[in-house]
Amino acid sequence: MKDNIRYRKIKNKMFHIFILAITCLAILVLFVLVWDMLSKGLKTLDWQFLTSYPSMFAKKAGILPALVGSIYIILLTILFAVPVGLATAVYLEEYAKDNGFTRFIKINISNLSGTPSIVFGLLGLAIFVKFFGLGRSVIAGALTMALVVLPTVIVSSQEALKAVPQYLRHGSFAMGATKWQTIRKIVIPSALPGVLTGVILAISRALGESAPLLIVGAFSYVAFLPKDIFDSFMTLPIQIYLWIGQPKAEFREIASTGIIVLLILLLGINSIAIFLRNKYQKNID
Amino acid sequence: MITNMKRTVSAVAIAISMTFISACGSTNSGSGLTGTIKIDGSSTVFPITQAVVENFNYANRDVRIPVGVAGTGGGMKKFINGEIDICNASRPITDSEKETAKKNGIEYVEFKVAYDGISVVVNKSNNWINNISTEDLKKVWEPNSKIKKWSDLNPSYPNAEIKLYGPGMDSGTTEYFTEVINGQKMAIRKDYTPSEDDNVLIQGVRGEKYSMGYFGYAFYYENKDDLKVLGISSPNNAVVGPSFDTIKNGTYKPLGRPLFIYVNKKSMEQECIKEFLKYYFEGSKEHITEVGYVPLDDYSAEIAKIK
Numbered sequence: 001m002k003d004n005i006r007y008r009k010i011k012n013k014m015f016h017i018f019i020l021a022i023t024c025l026a027i028l029v030l031f032v033l034v035w036d037m038l039s040k041g042l043k044t045l046d047w048q049f050l051t052s053y054p055s056m057f058a059k060k061a062g063i064l065p066a067l068v069g070s071i072y073i074i075l076l077t078i079l080f081a082v083p084v085g086l087a088t089a090v091y092l093e094e095y096a097k098d099n100g101f102t103r104f105i106k107i108n109i110s111n112l113s114g115t116p117s118i119v120f121g122l123l124g125l126a127i128f129v130k131f132f133g134l135g136r137s138v139i140a141g142a143l144t145m146a147l148v149v150l151p152t153v154i155v156s157s158q159e160a161l162k163a164v165p166q167y168l169r170h171g172s173f174a175m176g177a178t179k180w181q182t183i184r185k186i187v188i189p190s191a192l193p194g195v196l197t198g199v200i201l202a203i204s205r206a207l208g209e210s211a212p213l214l215i216v217g218a219f220s221y222v223a224f225l226p227k228d229i230f231d232s233f234m235t236l237p238i239q240i241y242l243w244i245g246q247p248k249a250e251f252r253e254i255a256s257t258g259i260i261v262l263l264i265l266l267l268g269i270n271s272i273a274i275f276l277r278n279k280y281q282k283n284i285d
Numbered sequence: 286m287i288t289n290m291k292r293t294v295s296a297v298a299i300a301i302s303m304t305f306i307s308a309c310g311s312t313n314s315g316s317g318l319t320g321t322i323k324i325d326g327s328s329t330v331f332p333i334t335q336a337v338v339e340n341f342n343y344a345n346r347d348v349r350i351p352v353g354v355a356g357t358g359g360g361m362k363k364f365i366n367g368e369i370d371i372c373n374a375s376r377p378i379t380d381s382e383k384e385t386a387k388k389n390g391i392e393y394v395e396f397k398v399a400y401d402g403i404s405v406v407v408n409k410s411n412n413w414i415n416n417i418s419t420e421d422l423k424k425v426w427e428p429n430s431k432i433k434k435w436s437d438l439n440p441s442y443p444n445a446e447i448k449l450y451g452p453g454m455d456s457g458t459t460e461y462f463t464e465v466i467n468g469q470k471m472a473i474r475k476d477y478t479p480s481e482d483d484n485v486l487i488q489g490v491r492g493e494k495y496s497m498g499y500f501g502y503a504f505y506y507e508n509k510d511d512l513k514v515l516g517i518s519s520p521n522n523a524v525v526g527p528s529f530d531t532i533k534n535g536t537y538k539p540l541g542r543p544l545f546i547y548v549n550k551k552s553m554e555q556e557c558i559k560e561f562l563k564y565y566f567e568g569s570k571e572h573i574t575e576v577g578y579v580p581l582d583d584y585s586a587e588i589a590k591i592k
Contacts, residue, residue, distance in 0.1 A: 053342070056335055056576075135368070219325075219351040221335050223342055232323070232351040245484040247491070247508050 037263075041256025049257060053223040054239065058250035063258050066239035068225050069138070070207060070265065073235060076142030077149060077206050082199055084146070085153030086188070092154075093161040094183055106158075113151030120148045121212030129216055139229040141216050148212060149202035156201065160194020161187060190284055196277040200270050207266050210237035236262040318345045320557030325353035326360025326373035327457050328483050329501035330544050333399060334373055336572040341564050348557045356481040357457025361547075367391050370552035374545040375401065375457035375501065392550040396587045398565065400579040402527035403462055403540040404505040406512040408494050413442065416516035416524045419466055419539065425449070425497070427467045430474045435495060443495065449477035450489040450498035456481055462499055465539045487512065502527050506577030533579045544578065553592065562591045 052062020088109075096102040124144025134140040164187050172182040188195075213235055220242055222234035236258060243255035324334055331354050338350045355363065357374045364372035365386040378386075378395065386393065405417060421439070425432045425447065435442035452459045454471065459479075464470045480486055483504045490498040491511045505514050505527070516526040522538050531537035546565075552558050566584040573580040581587070 055339055056332070218353055218355070220331070220354045221338065221352040223339065224346075224349040224351075227349070231321075231349070245482060245488075247484055247487045247511070 037256050037259050040253055041258070041260045044254050044257045045260055049254070050261070054221065054234075055223075058248060058254055061243075061251075061254055063236070063239060063261055065222050065225055065234045066236045066258070067261060067265070069222070069233040070236045070262075072138055072226060072229075073142050073145060073213070073233065074203060074206055074269065076138065076229065077145040078199065078203065080143060080146035081149050081153050081202055082195075085150050085198070086157050086195060088150075088154050089157030089161055090183060090188070093158055094179070094187070109151050109154050113155060116211075117148045117209050118211040118215070120144055121215035123147065124212060124216045135230065136217050136219070136232055137230045138226050138233045141213050141233060141235075142229070144212050144216050145206045145209065148209060149206050152201050152205065153195075153198045156198025157191070157195045160191035160198070163194060164190045189280070192280045193277045193284070196273055196280070200273045200277075203269050203273065204266060207262065207269070208237055210235070210241055214238055214241075236265070317347075318557050318560060319347040320349070320555055322348065322350045322371060322552070322558055322561055323369040324350060324371040324373065325355050325363055325369045326371075326546075327357040327375040327544070328354045328452070328481055329357075329375040329401060329456075329458050329503070330373035330398065330546065332503050332507075332576040333544070333569070333573055333578060334371075334546070336576055337561075337565050337569045340568070340572065341561055345557070345560070348561065350561070354481060356453065356455030357460070358455035359481070364393070364547060364549070365389060365391055367549070370549050370558060372547040374547055375542070376461045377545060378547060393547045394550060394553065394590050396546050396548065396562070396566075396590060397543050397581060398546055398587075399544045399573050399581065400532050401542055401544050402502045402532040402537040403458060403499055403542065404502050404527045405497065405499045405515045405517065405540075406490055406505055407497050407515060408490055409511060409513050410494055411513060414515065416518055416526075419517060419519040422466050422517075423468075426451075426463070426473055426477075428472050428474055445495040448489070448493045448496035449474075450486040450496060451477050451479060452483070452486070452500060453479035453481050458499070458501060461542050462540070501578075502532065503577035529574070529579055559591055563588065566591075 049062050050067065051064050052060060053064055054066075055061040092102065092106060096105075121144060124140060124147065128134050128140040128143050129136060132140075134143075168186050168190060169182055172186045173179075177185070217233055217235070217238070219232055219234065222232060226233050240255050240258040240262065243251045243258060246252070324338075331352065334352055338352060342348065342350070353360070353369075357372075357376055360369065360372040361374065361378065361382050363369045365382055367389060378393075405422065407414060424430065424438060426449075432438050432447065434444055434446050436444045438447075451462070451473070459473065460470050463473050467473065478486075478489060480489075483500045486498045486500050487504055487508050490496045491508070505512055514526055516524040517537070517540060518524040519539055522536075525531050525536050525538070527537050527540070532541050535541060548558070548562065553562070566587050570580045
């Protein structure tokens, strides 16, 4: 009996160590990536790099159009994707009857979230660039990226709405509120932290995508800032990709610097979203 | 709670838009010239156009000039559709493209900008080969070529597989190369690694010992330390390698060729394009030699075409 207990305790410990080792391996990989990026790119990260335009000389080249283009596109993407995604989730969770048609829509949305983003790029090229005649512009890029992140936003919002306890809705109806009043004032604010989680995931994906924007935007040399949403653009992942492709080693160094800027931008925008999410979490609790 | 939410969201939005607006407005322009010039097309001509645009922008900050690299064929498709103002081209416009342009009501002007010599390169570590004949090149690159190893071409060459790199189907370089070496435009074997991005080709040849590639001279010139260029011999000419002089005096045959830009006549009515073109032909001889191509001796004929 005692041996059995000892044996089980050892197995328990071994499993514990095994799990810890795997976690450390994952963190080690992340650490190596960050170290590699910082050691190659940190020395060229300065104000000149952040405010200059790309150039055929690596020393003069800078990331300003790519940075501004990325920010422009991500803001517009969120502007399109979040209202449409939230409205779709509200319809699916609050209004739609649970029949075959609704289930069909839900399955399709789940499938779309796994579709490779280049498919959306081709779709964006056909619809936004050619059919609507928007050309290779910021707005075409943002609409395409909104399509890419829309399934993620819808699914997260659906989960958030499902998690709102029914007694909140019932209490609101008991007070005489209509369904729309209940949704607008009780359900959505309550679900906001979950929706913001979806927004964070959407931002992280949209900032890093290069394939669909390469198809829709596709200029290799952009040395100006977009003056409006119909202007051409450059984004951080595309600029990094172009620099890495250059044979000269100095361009690969500034590509690492570009990666650092991209990660800082990502962390910055995500921090804002996490801050907002924590705020509304507190308001609810 | 709602007013709090509104307040935070608007504060964040204002903060972001302020950084954006200040980034937009802070540049000082120089000249008062404004406008947009969309350029796309040949990856061979791209280094010249990029150098010209970069220097033109020092004095004319407000002229926005995005440049794409879709290949001569890809750029021409956009140009004859009226989507871009200028097309970089490493081969002249074809008859079918002329027809489509006419159908779409697009009138254009052809400008010659420089001379190039398509360079055939191999990996730097290969010291068993210095030249290649056009007949051998044809044997390697023709459609359905039987040549898989270097020794298939010549028994004294190594018994190793040839890895081939070249521009793809949208490239004017491929069109010219196939016309001159294989005898027919775009007739080329299907099993090589194609890329419109010459940098990919350079990295490919640099990384593989038994590889061969071809692209514009500027790309070899910028990477001389990493690549080995082969001299070309043809039935009526002795071996000649590409260099500034051999391209200039026309002895680098048959792979020497002119480079063009095609400008939409309607776009040329804009002031910013006229100034840009004037700068292209007056101010850029050093830029052209800097990137590795050969400028024309005299650009006055081209400048006269700017109206």
